[in-house]
Amino acid sequence: MPASALPSLTDLIRYLPEIILAVFGTLVMVLAPVARQRHNHVLGSIALAGLATAMAGAVYSGLTPGIAFGGMAVVDGFATFFRLLVFTVGILTVLASFHYMEREKVETGEYYALILFSIAGQSIMVTANELIMMFIGLETSSIATYILAGYLREDKRAIEAAVKYFLLGSFATAFLLYGIALIYGGTGSTNLMEIRQILSGGERMPSRLLVGASAALMFVGLAFKVSAAPFQIWTPDVYQGAPAPVTAFLSAGPKSAAFAIFLRIYMTSFAPITAAWEDIVWGSALLTMIIGNFAALTQTNVKRLLAYSSIAHAGYVMVALAAHSEVGTAAAMFYLAAYSFMNVGAFAVIGHFARKGERYVQVDDLAGLGTRHPGLAALLTIFLLSLIGIPLTGGFFGKFYIFRAALESKLIWLTILGLLNSAVAAYYYLRILVVMYMREPGEASEGLIPLTAGTRTALWASAAATLLLGIFPSLVLDFADSAAAMFQ
């Protein structure tokens, strides 16, 4: 193939955000030795500029949707939605990291570069139109996050988190790769649409066993990445041990991207064999919600509590997946957007409050925050109310859309059990509110410095987005709706 071996201009434009991120990531790395310790903000600002440019690039390339690189990648509404989402998560994370990195006195060059590379990986994932691209994106994103999880190399917990994450993570990716290999063996293609066509029946239909094994193996790999039960075991340890901004990032960015490919694979390639996997997703969704919520009830460490809560929230998104409908896909997209804002916000508050070396991460440490620092407490309250799912927050509408989709697909029991789960969940979020507002201030809330500009921007933006999604959800939902409609 002579002419098409070189990418055309259209290809490059459609891949603009990834290119921008790679360039900026490299730039940060190159500049890192030059920039001295006190110029840390410079590197962070470059990362921010990179993300903002990538965002503009995503919007620009999203204006002319279509495939790129001979069908390897696709820029559709779905991809654009998730690109914008992961870039936003990236921006919030970088903003929340400025102060954190300064406080922990660590080199930031690689940190920001790794975040950019990880996001580039996620961007590749969400635009991938075939399995190998997905895998490349996933690995790019994952490897960067393994390092990020252990970035504080003096910290034992962080090291433990990183090792655990790396070992289990590579194991899970191997499952995914094995699944890809099997489906390639069966269908002779890695392209999602082609696989869909072949699986729709006809003479090229491979054996059911092969397809089933492939779907199951890929499910294992992906369920690990989104921390869905029964592959969620790593989540609490990693989220607890990783530096708070990284945890915020992990719980939103890679997770959203992993859900994006989850949705894309199961809604396109494996759509013809829905009957084979819907029960598994049903069970996994229920189990994820139950494990997440009930385990969170007894946690005393805020980061660990929020880790279990993020498992539970993955369960809600799995409910949307179990609904396997257009509405369900749109609901999952909306939910991931709402969830990203509230979760990044909550972790950013915790990261700020924890002080150097993350000393104060117990629930009880937050005692009296409402009295001593009403502003910070109010922000955390907004995020927690949204996590509970109180109306006028994004979390509420997310849950509402998900359970509407589930009921529309006649998943009545899953809906009822899911909603009851969210009532159980209210308990542990309320515990944080109780400690913040109804206990006497303790020593942990003393000597907390005011929010720095970066963190403040991240928190206010997340809170504003959480409320905005709760009052005018149509802004995002209409986008998600049209993106999901293209998908079928």
Added chain:
Amino acid sequence: MNLLNLVVALPAVGFVLLLFFPKDNHGAIRKASLAISLLIFVVSLGLTSGFSAPHTVFRFETDTVWISSPEIRYHVGLDGVSVWLVLLSTFLTPIGILVSWRHIDHHVKEFYAFLLLLEVGLVGVFAALDLFLFYVFWEVSLVPMYFLIGIWGHERRIYAAVKFFLFTMAGSVLMLAAIIYLYLQAKTFDYVLILDKLNSGELALTSAQSFYLFLAFFIAFAIKVPLFPLHTWLPDAHVEAPTAGSVMLASVMLKMGTYGLLRFCLPMFPTASREAAPWVVFLAIVGIIYGALVAMVQPNMKKLVAYSSVSHLGFVVLGIFSFNQFGMDGAVYQMLNHGISTGALFMLVGYMYERRHSLEIAAYGGVSTPAPNLAIVFMITTLASVGLPMLNNFVGEFLVLQGAALVNFKWAICAALGVILSAVYMLWLYQRAFFGPAPEEVQSHMYDLSPREWAAILPMIVMMVWLGTYTRPFLGAIGPANAVIRWTVESHLEYKVDRSSPAPLARVQEVPRAR
């Protein structure tokens, strides 16, 4: 601008305004919130006109799209029932602010801000005509009350606040599931449209569907009422809440449950409601007697009043599920009565607590000597609460008993027991607290009512007398609204009516079809 929208929006505006007040200027915060809440009350008075004529449409309606897909509308409007509940909310908020004047001394700004936020939720719940909007306001009212109990309450406030929140939340998620399910069937959240579709047969629910939907709504409302045996959160919440919290909780928030039963359960699921009626009535009567008996043995005044609420609310549910004009009118009237008289009781108990710092009845005695005015006011409230003629509760209880008697005379007898018991526990409380020798602490601490306290309690006394003597303005609006609800219920029941229960005696004028 539509007056009702103004009444919904003003507390929200007040809430936001208060957030900008300097934190330490307590005087200004109190005055500002009182002024705002009084303004809202004055504005809401304008809502009362025009409900006495038989009407089928809601007044002060606004109906615009809030969220386009799925279509969720900001649809609000009032009928002769909800208008009084809105007024009850706007009437009690300034009173709640007044009674907290000196009592609340920390986080003052947040306290008043939460009271105003609560008012948004309460007014919204009674005004909403879109099921989704109703749910939103329902949940919004939960958050400020949670904080009111949890931050400014007494010793076990955290336990009480969390219990309150979780009970309500557990019920309301089921309601949310039912609302979504109903939406998928009817393709709309709009209450009026759903009702139209049900009446015209365009939307036909199978009896199983309508039973489970009824059940989901019913559980959410029954927890809020609270109906026996789901009442256990109530005594805790009441005892631990600050005075204003108790007043708003007892007087208005409990009515969200009974209002929901009347507004949503009955018209939307008439057959299921009819079939469940014997069970519901049974629980209501058990609640009436059980609440009264438990109230009788309470050593704690607030707990006594709280259990008396369980008993009184049983009357309301009994009235609603008697399905006739008397019972339903009485139920709505009793909602208002209970709001006034129990609210006043909580205020008076709060006054006494501020002086003596104890809620134990045993800590009092002979209070009428040092505080004669307090004793008189308490006496009037007690008599109102036990249903003395010429005072408010008499009218409501009479109508409910009459309505119940028309359906099944035994119900009326059992419920009447509750009236007698209420006289026992209330008068006994009065005797122990106000008569007899006054101990030293009572002598020294129990000063008489201050002007501010008078200002807060006097409107309540006026309303007790007014509601007890001149019922026309209220019943004149309630009657036609209930007739519409009854018409909706009965129009579905052609094949059920001639079972055992005799036809209702009193038929109000024929009501034209809903629009």
